[in-house]
Amino acid sequence: MKLGFYPGCSLEGASREYNESVMAIAEEMGIELVSIPDWNCCGATAAHNMDKELSLSLPARNLALAEEAGLTELVVPCAACYSRFCATQHELKHDENLHKKINGIIEKEYKGNLRILNVIQFIEEFIIDKLEDKMKFEINKKVACYYGCLLVRPNKVLNFDRTEDPQTMDAVMKKLGADSIDWAFKTECCGAGFSVSFTETVGRLSGQIIEDAVHRGAEAMIVACPMCHSNLDMRRPEIDKYNKKKSDMPIIYITQAIGLALGIDRKKLGLQRHFVPVKLNDFKPYTKKTEVENPQKMEVE
Amino acid sequence: MARIGVFICHCGENISATVDCAKVAEAAAKFPGVVHSIDYKYMCSDPGQTLVGNAIKEHNLTGVVVSACSPRMHEPTFRRACAEAGLNPYQCEMANLREHCSWVHERNEKTDDKAIDLVRMLVEKVKRNNALQPIKVPVTKTALVIGGGVAGIQAALDIANAGHKVIMVEREPSIGGHMSQLSETFPTLDCSQCILTPRMVEVAQNPNIKLYTYAEIESVEGFVGNFIVKIRKKAKSIDESKCNGCGLCTTKCPNKKNPNEFELGMAKRPAIYVPFPQAVPNIPVIDKTQCTYYKTGKCKICEKVCQANAIQFDQQDEIIEVPVGAIAICTGFDIKKTDFFPEYGYGKHKDIIDGLQFERLASASGPTAGEIRRPSDGQVPKKIVFVACAGSRDPAKGIEYCSKICCMYTAKHAILYKHKVHDGTAYIFYMDIRAAGKNYDEFTRRAIEEDDAKYIRGRVSKIYERDGKLIVVGADTLMGAQTVEIEADMVVLATAGVANQGAEKLAQILHVSYDQHKFFSEAHPKLKPVETNTAGIYLAGACQSPKDIPESVAAASGVAGKISCLFSNSELTREPLIAVVDRLAPPQYSSCTGCFMCQSVCPYNAIEREEIKDRNGNLVKQLAFINPGLCQGCGTCVAVCKSKSIDIEGYTNSQMYSEVDALLNF
Ligand SMILES: Cc1cc2nc3c(=O)[nH]c(=O)nc-3n(C[C@H](O)[C@H](O)[C@H](O)COP(=O)(O)OP(=O)(O)OC[C@H]3O[C@@H](n4cnc5c(N)ncnc54)[C@H](O)[C@@H]3O)c2cc1C
Ligand code: SF4
Ligand code: SF4
Ligand code: SF4
Ligand code: SF4
Numbered sequence: 001m002k003l004g005f006y007p008g009c010s011l012e013g014a015s016r017e018y019n020e021s022v023m024a025i026a027e028e029m030g031i032e033l034v035s036i037p038d039w040n041c042c043g044a045t046a047a048h049n050m051d052k053e054l055s056l057s058l059p060a061r062n063l064a065l066a067e068e069a070g071l072t073e074l075v076v077p078c079a080a081c082y083s084r085f086c087a088t089q090h091e092l093k094h095d096e097n098l099h100k101k102i103n104g105i106i107e108k109e110y111k112g113n114l115r116i117l118n119v120i121q122f123i124e125e126f127i128i129d130k131l132e133d134k135m136k137f138e139i140n141k142k143v144a145c146y147y148g149c150l151l152v153r154p155n156k157v158l159n160f161d162r163t164e165d166p167q168t169m170d171a172v173m174k175k176l177g178a179d180s181i182d183w184a185f186k187t188e189c190c191g192a193g194f195s196v197s198f199t200e201t202v203g204r205l206s207g208q209i210i211e212d213a214v215h216r217g218a219e220a221m222i223v224a225c226p227m228c229h230s231n232l233d234m235r236r237p238e239i240d241k242y243n244k245k246k247s248d249m250p251i252i253y254i255t256q257a258i259g260l261a262l263g264i265d266r267k268k269l270g271l272q273r274h275f276v277p278v279k280l281n282d283f284k285p286y287t288k289k290t291e292v293e294n295p296q297k298m299e300v301e
Numbered sequence: 302m303a304r305i306g307v308f309i310c311h312c313g314e315n316i317s318a319t320v321d322c323a324k325v326a327e328a329a330a331k332f333p334g335v336v337h338s339i340d341y342k343y344m345c346s347d348p349g350q351t352l353v354g355n356a357i358k359e360h361n362l363t364g365v366v367v368s369a370c371s372p373r374m375h376e377p378t379f380r381r382a383c384a385e386a387g388l389n390p391y392q393c394e395m396a397n398l399r400e401h402c403s404w405v406h407e408r409n410e411k412t413d414d415k416a417i418d419l420v421r422m423l424v425e426k427v428k429r430n431n432a433l434q435p436i437k438v439p440v441t442k443t444a445l446v447i448g449g450g451v452a453g454i455q456a457a458l459d460i461a462n463a464g465h466k467v468i469m470v471e472r473e474p475s476i477g478g479h480m481s482q483l484s485e486t487f488p489t490l491d492c493s494q495c496i497l498t499p500r501m502v503e504v505a506q507n508p509n510i511k512l513y514t515y516a517e518i519e520s521v522e523g524f525v526g527n528f529i530v531k532i533r534k535k536a537k538s539i540d541e542s543k544c545n546g547c548g549l550c551t552t553k554c555p556n557k558k559n560p561n562e563f564e565l566g567m568a569k570r571p572a573i574y575v576p577f578p579q580a581v582p583n584i585p586v587i588d589k590t591q592c593t594y595y596k597t598g599k600c601k602i603c604e605k606v607c608q609a610n611a612i613q614f615d616q617q618d619e620i621i622e623v624p625v626g627a628i629a630i631c632t633g634f635d636i637k638k639t640d641f642f643p644e645y646g647y648g649k650h651k652d653i654i655d656g657l658q659f660e661r662l663a664s665a666s667g668p669t670a671g672e673i674r675r676p677s678d679g680q681v682p683k684k685i686v687f688v689a690c691a692g693s694r695d696p697a698k699g700i701e702y703c704s705k706i707c708c709m710y711t712a713k714h715a716i717l718y719k720h721k722v723h724d725g726t727a728y729i730f731y732m733d734i735r736a737a738g739k740n741y742d743e744f745t746r747r748a749i750e751e752d753d754a755k756y757i758r759g760r761v762s763k764i765y766e767r768d769g770k771l772i773v774v775g776a777d778t779l780m781g782a783q784t785v786e787i788e789a790d791m792v793v794l795a796t797a798g799v800a801n802q803g804a805e806k807l808a809q810i811l812h813v814s815y816d817q818h819k820f821f822s823e824a825h826p827k828l829k830p831v832e833t834n835t836a837g838i839y840l841a842g843a844c845q846s847p848k849d850i851p852e853s854v855a856a857a858s859g860v861a862g863k864i865s866c867l868f869s870n871s872e873l874t875r876e877p878l879i880a881v882v883d884r885l886a887p888p889q890y891s892s893c894t895g896c897f898m899c900q901s902v903c904p905y906n907a908i909e910r911e912e913i914k915d916r917n918g919n920l921v922k923q924l925a926f927i928n929p930g931l932c933q934g935c936g937t938c939v940a941v942c943k944s945k946s947i948d949i950e951g952y953t954n955s956q957m958y959s960e961v962d963a964l965l966n967f
Contacts, residue, residue, distance in 0.1 A: 164763075165645035182649075184765030184772070212767070 004071030007031035008081040015226035017270025021255035022077050029152040036066045042081040045193045057105045059088040064108035077119040079150040079225035085116050112134050119224045122166045136263030137283035138177025144213035144221045145169035147186050148228040176261045183216050185209040190231040203238030206231045211243050221251045233275050250278040303334040303428045310344035310369035310401050319403035320416045328417045332424050336360050345375050354386035364427035368396040368420050369755040389432035396423040425963040430958045433877040438930050440526035441626035442868045449480020452842025453631030454500050459861030461509035465868050472512045477579035478633050484663035487713040488744035501581040521811050524930035525837030526626045526873050536616040538587035542613035546583035550603035565658045569670040570753040573603050627837050627864045634843035637692050637796040645764045651677040653792045663717045673721050675791045680788030685776045686773045687711045689731040689763050692797035700797045704847045707795035708735045712745040715754035726754045730775050798847030820846050831859045878951040879932040882925045893946040896925040899938035907931035
């Protein structure tokens with residue numbers, strides 16, 4: 001099976017392990033992810049702070065290229081790229097004149113028929129049903145699923161999960177055998193793009209997130225956004241400073257968690273690349289639950 | 302031949318300062334058909350009216366055009382004057398020279414010309430007026446009150462005490478509504494049950510009131526004075542004539558773990574139950590969805606213990622048909638539940654409750670016998686946070702309006718809390734304190750000044766649970782919008798007041814309108830606050846919008862007054878300005894083609910099918926027939942009728958065209 005794929009800048013740079021783990025589980029499931037030919041930056045935070053047309057044109061060009069390449073689904077693992085893509089699709093769909101104008105700017109015909117999937121939608125649609133057959137381990141750990149801002153908001157545009165207490169990642173983790181905890185900071189801001197300019201603010205915001213998860217006994221935090229990951233992982237010294245205590249809870253991508261359950265080599269999942277070492281091991285071997293729940297009934301049939 | 306009289310009024314100087322009235326009268330005198338035209342300072346005064354009356358007699362007038370102010374103001378005055386002089390009142394028309402001319406224009410020639418045009422139009426119209434007779438309909442002097450909350454109770458008692466019959470239909474097993482759940486009431490802190498229960502008993506005992514509980518409206522047909530109502534009496538599984546209310550069945554029923562609706566899920570009740578001890582009537586019902594016998598075919602313990610043989614497992618719903626003359630809608634409201642709030646945990650935290658639950662906790666007859674104890678572990682909360690405007694005044698939540706009662710009941714809750722937990726602290730997050738009403742602001746001041754309620758002006762963005770505490774995160778906008786975090790033991794959301802369940806369906810059964818929030822709409826927000834747009838159907842209480850008790854009761858008495866007025870005549874008189882389908886000689890009978898487009902658009906269901914049959918009883922033609930009792934003269938049917946077969950009396954097509962022609966062909 002072939003699906004469109006937009007890696008974006010993060011997945012080629014600081015978050016290579018996210019890319020590696022997405023590719024690794026796709027390969028395991030027999031899915032081919034085809035990158036958009038000649039893709040460009042989605043504009044990220046910078047473009048839409050400066051120029052509305054630029055912020056729509058950059059994603060629109062990518063979307064048009066994907067359509068030209070004959071793709072119908074586009075997997076966008078980075079939550080920021082996903083948010084920009086969806087916002088563009090939404091705005092152009094609801095404003096015909098703007099749509100025409102942007103098509104003029106990108107000198108391409110973006111039709112707007114593409115289905116944009118974030119990583120969880122990708123998992124729900126193409127992976128989750130096949131998990132049982134391929135799982136080798138249960139992730140028998142207490143985990144805190146962290147969604148951040150961009151995956152579920154604004155609900156009007158994304159129409160994905162509940163805004164305040166989202167559940168989709170938790171459902172995936174439960175499927176992997178994890179105990180995904182109910183906690184309070186699932187959608188609090190991690191500090192996002194201030195990672196470089198206001199590290200102390202990031203230390204405070206991410207610090208509150210880490211503290212609550214650790215306090216509730218989480219052994220790992222599961223994420224689906226490169227920006228959240230880098231703040232929660234790379235900024236751990238600032239976080240620990242804010243919390244006035246050291247924490248060693250690793251931050252892992254949901255695709256890495258799936259990879260672990262599938263028994264994929266840790267290196268292939270890029271787990272060695274994290275700042276906070278991923279020590280998690282001792283997973284329970286997985287045995288598929290017997291499908292025949294009611295043997296008697298089967299006999300009759 | 303038409304003989305029209307024209308009467309130009311100066312309206313003091315209101316008209317004459319701008320319009321040359323004498324000139325207009327002169328011009329009008331020359332219009333074809335006008336035989337008399339004068340101007341006068343105050344036409345509506347006694348001498349003015351006499352002028353009109355005398356002219357009718359003297360000049361043998363067939364039509365009158367009074368050119369003065371708005372017909373909304375004085376049309377009835379002049380029509381009466383005409384009638385007294387022997388002219389059919391509907392042969393009198395008014396040209397509005399004040400609002401439509403003098404008040405909105407400068408004094409100049411064009412203004413005079415416009416005034417002359419206005420008179421010319423009405424002269425042409427009145428030539429085509431028909432003599433009409435007011436419509437008379439009989440009245441059934443029985444009122445139907447739907448809903449037995451405090452509003453319904455008040456309306457029923459007032460109507461009954463005026464000597465009329467009342468049928469009250471209440472959906473629940475007992476009357477009382479939300480007021481029966483309240484602990485004490487603002488702004489006086491008198492006990493809600495103590496003031497309500499006697500009135501409930503009065504309803505049950507009043508010989509003029511027939512009470513149906515556990516019943517709903519199935520259908521309503523007919524029109525003002527003559528409604529036919531079908532009531533579905535749901536099976537209680539109890540023979541009400543035998544049950545003496547001993548309560549043995551409810552104590553012996555082994556199936557006791559069902560959520561108690563009256564206590565809002567904070568207590569349990571048996572499958573056979575009386576909603577609360579003071580219930581009226583004091584007769585239990587069996588909840589068939591819970592009863593072991595209905596589910597498994599075994600048990601019947603209640604039947605065994607009942608000395609009166611009152612249990613009837615095979616009882617069926619009963620449909621009762623009653624004629625009534627007027628209907629009072631008193632179906633009240635509901636409040637949003639805590640699961641409406643994502644930011645407060647979608648209802649998953651047990652110790653975040655709504656205002657009604659707090660009322661039950663504070664009530665002496667409630668699940669904690671009046672002690673404030675939190676639902677999760679029964680601890681007494683030492684820090685309690687109230688969140689006002691939870692959901693209300695929030696377009697993002699689809700509720701733009703202010704729920705009106707919550708500022709006051711939140712202040713009350715803070716006071717009651719302090720009276721019961723002396724060493725506790727109550728915080729209230731609010732947007733504005735809306736305490737307009739007699740002794741209301743004083744009451745909120747009392748909460749702040751005497752009972753130490755800590756009001757924080759700002760919204761709560763999030764509440765989460767941590768180590769058994771609820772962390773309330775809000776902003777204090779009077780302290781530079783700084784973040785406030787309170788570790789609370791319990792949180793009470795003053796959730797938005799919303800339309801009651803089933804309001805929309807009931808509105809459709811009754812053909813009355815409702816707003817986008819499913820509250821029933823009044824006919825006019827200022828001048829007809831207790832009427833609906835359907836004649837003979839009234840509304841009172843919180844079914845119209847969130848209301849407190851005094852307001853609900855006042856509206857209910859208003860409705861009772863209206864209904865008593867209606868019932869003071871044996872016949873009703875209505876303006877005959879209604880739609881009629883034309884009639885022609887056979888074999889055509891009418892130009893109506895029987896397409897019944899009109900029937901589908903009439904908002905009042907006034908259009909029926911009339912069958913024309915020959916002597917042998919064979920169907921010749923189907924025609925639209927407009928029920929004069931129901932038609933409100935809105936004219937919608939006229940607009941859709943392709944064959945132009947319908948006219949509104951007083952505003953016929955030919956009358957309207959003649960007015961336009963009068964302008965165009967001059
Ligand atoms: C938490 C809280 C505290 C309050 N405290 C105060 C206070 O201290 N002082 C004060 O003045 N006000 C207070 N109020 C407001 C008060 O409850 C209302 O003003 C009052 O209940 C309105 O009366 P009602 O009869 O219009 O409606 P309701 O009390 O809602 O009664 C409506 C009745 O109609 C019945 N019904 C509904 N639909 C149907 C149907 N389709 N067919 C038949 N029957 C139907 C219902 O079962 C119910 O019995 C408070 C409200 C709340 C929520
Ligand atoms: S049904 Fe029988 S047992 Fe129950 S309250 Fe009535 S009389 Fe008593
Ligand atoms: S038959 Fe039903 S209502 Fe009667 S005692 Fe048994 S469970 Fe209770
Ligand atoms: S009455 Fe007060 S608490 Fe209720 S919605 Fe209005 S302002 Fe808010
Ligand atoms: S005038 Fe209005 S109310 Fe009367 S029959 Fe026509 S549509 Fe119905």
